[in-house]
Amino acid sequence: METAIVVVIGADKPGIVAGISSKLAERNVNIIDITQTVLRGIFTMIMVVDLDTGNVGIGKLREELQAKGKELGVEVLVYHGEVFKFMERV
Amino acid sequence: MKYTADEMGEVINMLSWEDLDIRSVTLSVNTLYAVSDSPERSLEKLSYLQGPLTRFSEAVDHVQEKLGVKIVTKRVAVSPVQYFLEPIPDTEYALRLGRKLDEIAFKSRIDYIGGFSAYADRGLGRGSYVLLLSLHEVMNSTQRLSGMLNSASTQEGLNVDAVKMFVDEIMKMSPYASSRVAIMANSPQDSPFVPSAHHGRGMPNASINIAVSGPGAIVGAIRRSRPSTFQELYEVVKKASFKVTRLGELVGRTVSEELGVQMGSVDLSLAPSPAVRDSVAEIVESMGISKIGGHGSVTALALLMDAVKKGGSMATNLVGGLSSAFIPVSEDSIMANRMKEGYLEVNDLLAMSAVCNSGIDMVGVSRDEGHDKVTALILDVLSMGLILNKILGVRVIPLDGKPGDEVDLGGLLGKVVIARLKPVDVRDFTSKTGFMPTPVKRLETG
Numbered sequence: 001m002e003t004a005i006v007v008v009i010g011a012d013k014p015g016i017v018a019g020i021s022s023k024l025a026e027r028n029v030n031i032i033d034i035t036q037t038v039l040r041g042i043f044t045m046i047m048v049v050d051l052d053t054g055n056v057g058i059g060k061l062r063e064e065l066q067a068k069g070k071e072l073g074v075e076v077l078v079y080h081g082e083v084f085k086f087m088e089r090v
Numbered sequence: 091m092k093y094t095a096d097e098m099g100e101v102i103n104m105l106s107w108e109d110l111d112i113r114s115v116t117l118s119v120n121t122l123y124a125v126s127d128s129p130e131r132s133l134e135k136l137s138y139l140q141g142p143l144t145r146f147s148e149a150v151d152h153v154q155e156k157l158g159v160k161i162v163t164k165r166v167a168v169s170p171v172q173y174f175l176e177p178i179p180d181t182e183y184a185l186r187l188g189r190k191l192d193e194i195a196f197k198s199r200i201d202y203i204g205g206f207s208a209y210a211d212r213g214l215g216r217g218s219y220v221l222l223l224s225l226h227e228v229m230n231s232t233q234r235l236s237g238m239l240n241s242a243s244t245q246e247g248l249n250v251d252a253v254k255m256f257v258d259e260i261m262k263m264s265p266y267a268s269s270r271v272a273i274m275a276n277s278p279q280d281s282p283f284v285p286s287a288h289h290g291r292g293m294p295n296a297s298i299n300i301a302v303s304g305p306g307a308i309v310g311a312i313r314r315s316r317p318s319t320f321q322e323l324y325e326v327v328k329k330a331s332f333k334v335t336r337l338g339e340l341v342g343r344t345v346s347e348e349l350g351v352q353m354g355s356v357d358l359s360l361a362p363s364p365a366v367r368d369s370v371a372e373i374v375e376s377m378g379i380s381k382i383g384g385h386g387s388v389t390a391l392a393l394l395m396d397a398v399k400k401g402g403s404m405a406t407n408l409v410g411g412l413s414s415a416f417i418p419v420s421e422d423s424i425m426a427n428r429m430k431e432g433y434l435e436v437n438d439l440l441a442m443s444a445v446c447n448s449g450i451d452m453v454g455v456s457r458d459e460g461h462d463k464v465t466a467l468i469l470d471v472l473s474m475g476l477i478l479n480k481i482l483g484v485r486v487i488p489l490d491g492k493p494g495d496e497v498d499l500g501g502l503l504g505k506v507v508i509a510r511l512k513p514v515d516v517r518d519f520t521s522k523t524g525f526m527p528t529p530v531k532r533l534e535t536g
Contacts (some may be wrong), residue, residue: 004158007102013115033094046098059155076215077106079158088097088335090404 003081010074204287206237275475297354355410
């Protein structure tokens with residue numbers, strides 16, 4: 001399975017999770033894991049998503065999510081799952 | 091595979107806020123197929139490079155997009171131009187070759203093309219002689235070409251005549267041109283670092299070499315862990331270095347798969363960039379030496395370098411290049427500031443060269459200091475490489491101005507500070523000619 005890690009950071013407000021996840025749904029990208037916290041008003045969400053189910057390449061997906069993030073006033077980072085596998089597991 | 095939030099946080103932190111990125115992906119390619127006794131024929135054959143280089147450029151862009159990891163520069167290393175000049179030892183031809191390579195790099199969106207290089211450890215051959223004669227003109231008239239002169243090796247000795255010719259040439263170069271040439275001892279065959287990158291003998295036709303950059307990630311790890319013993323400090327650096335190198339390994343493997351070119355090596359070096367938070371000097375200062383150049387700097391650097399090598403060697407099977415900590419002065423904003431403030435002197439850099447291997451790198455010298463002092467400075471570094479049997483290089487930037495002045499070269503090159511050289515006459519020493527014989531270390535190897 002080809003995965004990507006989506007990180008969303010910004011000032012907390014309603015609609016961030018909905019905005020990002022609806023964009024993923026639009027592209028048929030499945031969310032495998034999701035963790036979200038608000039620390040002192042800073043919203044942080046990390047998602048592991050499955051690229052295989054989607055109908056979009058990671059580059060395009062990153063572009064679209066970042067555009068969505070801009071609308072929502074949050075920062076979005078998208079890394080390939082391999083990066084985490086390589087750096088954290090031997 | 092499941093990751094903990096801490097693990098994910100760590101990687102995200104390194105990549106997004108600690109400037110962990112890939113400094114360069116370098117395609118090393120054998121270009122000896124284009125050697126010919128007709129200039130037109132060899133230039134025409136070199137043109138074939140355009141296709142593979144463009145594909146390489148696209149592959150690197152694609153991998154950057156896929157992984158989401160920043161790749162700062164794309165580089166190509168070609169066979170030393172010395173060999174091209176053997177059948178046609180002519181400076182006009184050398185100039186055309188240099189410009190051709192520069193043009194190919196420009197057209198295929200390659201940031202640097204390395205290989206305007208020669209080996210002259212024992213003496214100057216036809217090719218290396220002409221290459222040296224044409225060096226200033228070639229470098230002054232190109233933008234992306236880089237070159238290296240290996241004029242010392244533990245196996246062959248130190249060629250002082252070649253060093254003098256090299257100094258004559260760099261004195262005639264613009265600052266931008268001289269930042270693209272280095273003089274070295276024991277140059278490796280597979281360095282992904284400009285200016286020493288070239289495709290060496292004994293290598294396959296093509297390979298992918300990686301250089302990582304991650305001083306910010308090491309500084310972050312030290313600051314977070316606040317170690318109280320040297321062993322803890324060592325452990326922190328080792329672990330962070332493993333992760334930094336691992337990222338290089340991943341990028342290397344991905345590019346190599348994409349392109350169908352075998353993976354060469356990962357250089358385990360920590361290299362700075364003028365960006366804030368991307369400084370090797372900051373690592374030393376985060377260890378507790380408040381200003382690099384202070385007593386203890388050499389120990390801190392030695393500890394750093396050893397821990398980097400141990401951590402990194404677990405992360406890749408293919409260690410290559412110069413593998414150490416780079417301390418180029420202008421490319422490291424803190425190094426440049428400490429030099430300007432007077433905490434760091436040329437002799438400190440020399441002492442540090444004993445434990446890392448960039449030697450004296452990106453240091454400005456006043457043209458008024460004269461050829462002899464610069465020659466002697468280079469000889470000091472090269473003989474250390476010779477005796478200690480390690481890779482060392484010198485990249486000095488001759489500038490008009492007084493010690494303490496600084497010139498901003500911009501981009502990755504940063505601000506060059508003119509260093510103060512010792513006010514001592516060395517002409518009687520440097521006026522001697524010839525080469526220095528091989529050290530006794532040579533005898534140990536048979």
